[in-house]
Amino acid sequence: MxxxxxxxxxxxxxxxxxxxxxxxxxxxxxxxxxxxxxxxPTTTPEPTPAPSLTIEQDVTLVNDLDGDEVIDPGDTIKCTITYENTGKVDATKVTIVDDYDQALIASITEISSEGKEDGDTIIWDLGTVGAVASGSVTYEATLKDTFPPGSVSIENTVTIASNETASVSATNIILVKGPNLTVLKGKKLVKDLDADETIDPGDTIRYTITYENTGEVDATNVTIVDDYNQALIASITNISDEGGENGDTIIWELGTVEAGKGDLVTYEATLRDTFPPGSISIENTVTIASAEIEPASAQASILVEVAPTPTPQPTPTPQPTPAPKPIPEPVDEGPKAGIFAGYPLIPSILTGFLAVVATFVLVYVGACAKYSSDDEDKHELGRQRIAMVREGVFLIFIVSAILILAMGGGIAQDGAISILSGIVGYVFGREATRPR
Structure with missing residues (x-):
């Protein structure tokens, strides 16, 4: 070629x-x-006919609590789900599944026929959907009364599927605008008893609570609740307007707080005079809430340091210094006063008495010595009398010695009297037992 x-x-x-x-x-x-x-020329083969499913959803407000024509917490909405088979053949075992946000929806009602609730989904078993056929299902959802602060998106996804087709989904997002309340709490020492610039037992603190609505919608029925520690706080004073004590809390009823607006409230707390020893933390929590949103909280903490009371130690008693003993000077005391001091005649009488007794004893002993008899009984009686005379003489000498010592002060008066009393008792006892 x-x-x-x-x-x-x-x-x-x-x-x-x-x-x-x-x-x-x-x-x-x-x-x-x-x-x-x-x-x-080449011939193109014709495609095999198949179903083709489409789905979309729409939301309308059916119960508007405040009549503002805006979807708000607590309102009820109606969800309409439209489906269609754009194919040239039927779709079999068609199902629609709606996965709703259970965290923001309080209840589901008015589910259309063939539908049922299953956990946080709604399922419709539609069976066969013919070629170029369409339809719709519906239900109603009531939103929760309170939402998180600020603008919140409610996301809802619906899915359609069949034996012949893959799943097809559509998502709808509802924006719910709400208030956004913020709260901050500060403290300041306003009465410092010991002027050490440290919070101590007995001091007074002023708490300042600042709040603001940073959302796009007004907040209604706004309340602030301050929960203070009653065990450590003795008294609450100077509560700002709209506030009042209620047990161990302080409550302010603020009404409506407009979007972008804010203010502050205050009160003063006096601590108790005595705290347990150690580091004590006074926790104080304030909460702000409204009819539309969940509460928000803030906390203020105060650390009070209390030193333990030291245990008193006993103070040792000083030992007294012994004073030197003075050396006594010898004193001439003169003759010691005896038992008969002040009675000068008594010693003379006693001396004469002893002389008479001695004379009598001598005469009596001599007479007994001259006495003799052949009678044995009389002879024995004589010996007994001589023995008694000897005993009497011995006692007389003892009495004489005691009297002499007592007169000279050698024996105390009580001792002399006791000895003489014993001798007298002995003499009377002997006399009572003497043979006759």
Whole structure:
């Protein structure tokens, strides 16, 4: 083939040089070389008919609590789900699943036929949906009364599927605008008993609570509740307007706080005079809430350091320095006063009495010595009398010695009397037992 084209080219060149046209009707070589070839057409196969499902959803407000025509917490909305089979054949075992936000929706009602609630989803078993057929299902959802602060998005996803088709989903987002209340709590020492610039038992603190609505919607029925530690706080005073004590809390009823507005409330707390020893933390929590949103809280802590009371140690008693004993000077006391001091006649009488007794004894002993008898009984009686006289003489000498010592002060008066009393008792006893 290449040779043919080469020969044709050479021939045409020769003809051009010779002045003849290569495209003249008489040129059979050229006509043969450039003859057009027509291609055979290819046939495209027709696609197999199949169903094609579509889905979309729409939301309308059916119960507007405050009549502002805006979806707010507590309102009820109606969800309408529209589906269609745009294919040329039927779709079998068609199901629709609606996955709603259970955290923000309080209840589901008015579910259309063939639908039922299952946990946090609603399921419709539609069976067969014919070619180019459509329909819709519905339900109503009531929102919770309170939402998180600020603007909150409610996301709702619906899915349609069949035996012949893959799942197809559609998502709808509802923006619920709400207030956003913030609260902060500060403290300041306003009465410092010991002027040490440290919070101690008995001091007074002023608490300042600052609040603001940073949301796009007004907050209604706003309240602030301060829960203080009654065990460590003795008294509450100077509560700002709209506030009042209620047990161990302080409550302010603020009403409506407009979007973008805020203010502050205050009170003073006096601590108790005595605290347990150690580090004591006074925790104080304040909470702000409204009809539309969940409460928000703030906390203020105070650390009070109380040193333990030291145990008193006994103070040792100093030992007294012994004073030097004075050396007594000898004193001439003179003659000691005896038992008969002040009675000068008594010693003379006693002396005379002793002399008489001695004379009597001597005479009596002599008489007994001269006495003799052949009678044995009388002789024995004489010996007994001599023995008694001897005993009496001995006692007389003892009494005489005691009296002499007592008169000279050698024996105390009580001692002398005791000895003499004993001797007298002995004498009377002997006399009572003497043989006659």
């Amino acid at each position: 290449k040779k043919l084209f080469l020969l044709a080219a050479v021939g045409l060149s020769l003809l051009a040089l010779s002045g003849h046209s290569a495209l003249s009707p008489g040129s059979s070589v050229a006509a043969s070389a450039f003859q057009e070839v027509t291609p055979t």
